[in-house]
Amino acid sequence: MKLVQFYQREDQERKLQVGVVKGDKEVVALNVAGTMRDVIQTANIRSLEEGAAYRLDEVKLLSPLTDPEKIICIGLNYHDHVIESNMQVPKVPVLFPKYNNCLIGQDDEVVIPSEVTQCDYEVELAVVIGKTAKKVPLENAMDYVFGYTVLNDVSARDIQLNEPQWTRGKAIDGFAPTGPWIVTADEIDNPGNLGISLTLNGETMQNSNTKELIFDIPYLVSFLSNTITLRPGDIISTGTPPGVGMGKKPQVWLKHGDVVEATVEGIGTLRNTFAAE
Template identity: 85%
Template sequence: MKLVQFYVRQDPDRKPRVGAVNGESEIVALKTEGTMRDVIEAGGASDLGKGDSHRLEDVKLLSPLTNPDKIICIGLNYHDHVIESNMQVPKVPVLFPKYNNCLLGHDDEVTIPAEVEQCDYEVELAVVIGKTAKRVPLESAMDYVFGYTILNDVSARDIQLNEPQWTRGKAIDGFAPTGPWIVTADELADPGNLGISLTLNGETMQNSNTKELIFNIPYLISFLSNTMTLQPGDIISTGTPPGVGMGRKPQVWLKPGDVVEATVEGIGTLRNAFAAERI
């Protein structure tokens, strides 16, 4: 099942709703007054009734999660990305946070702050936690996955790499476009073997497979849950493959007017345009 948060463009209040994707061009509203996080906390969407349906072109897709308790990002988690970053392969996962202010949806415009000159893209497979997880054994870690989505870990390299830690360069408003939907775990047989790619203005910049992850999904869930309780709706963004703008020769930085399409096999494509900050 593909689950979305959306509003109907013609609705005057543009109230966010939860829905399911039907086929290629229809969204069916689910009978709930809550958010996607509420649906996940209640055990999922399988028992929810269906309401009105809308053509995909008549709705605005929001980030599939707009109020997670935590967004935990993993850095340097593909071998070739470590090499292009001129860093050493980590012995334990490299962690940094993003926050709800970072979240945008499919086709939302990402604003590049005036002080940022080195804005970069990073396609990532993101894991959505389905139930409370604390000290989860490795062998049962996948039981705690609700589903998967795509996250573009947009980064301000000139801030990130010139400060003692990464948060300010990573947690900028709008720097975590996510979506276009959540694909429930039963729909992806092997999330550890998915094609993952990104194009910039139609040109392929990243092209890899999640089998190249240094720390895989079960390990990340178990590792994180040993010291922090993972909650339903939490997002773990698993890291990006090689091909980021920082690692290219010459380097490539996002600029106003650029369009980035991030794709993960079995999920779909997340598209966002970039614009200059209006001061």
């Protein structure tokens, strides 16, 4: 299933709805109260009653999650990205947070603050947790995965790399475009072997495969759950492959009017435009 959060474009109140994408052009609303996080906690999501159907062009897609308890991001998790970043291969996962203020959706505009002069892109496969996970054994870790989405870990390098911690350069408003939907885990045979890529104004900048992850999804779920209780709707963003703007020669920084498309095989393409504050 492809699950979305949306509102009808004609709805002046912009009431949030949760729906299922059918085919390429239709969204069918689910008759549920609440947000996607509430739907994820439903015992049998396929039993939910369906409501009105809309054409995709009649709705505005939001981030498929707008209220997760946690967004845990993994840094330096592709070997070649570690090299281009001039850093050491980590012995344990490198963690940093993003927050709900960062989440925006398909075709939303990413505003680059006036303070930021080195804005960068990072396509990532994001994992959505489906049930409470605490001290999960490695062999059972995938049982706790609800689905997958695409996340662009937008980064202000001039802030991130010039302060003791990364948070202020990573958790800027709108710096976690996510979507366009969540694909449920049963639709992805092997999340450890998916093509992952990103284009900037139509030019390919990143092109890799999730099999290059240093720490794979089962390891991350188990590792994190040892000390952090994961809740339904939590997001784990698994890191970015090589090709970020910081690693280019000459370096490439996002600017007003740039269009970024982040793609993960089997999930879809997340598209956003960047604008100067």
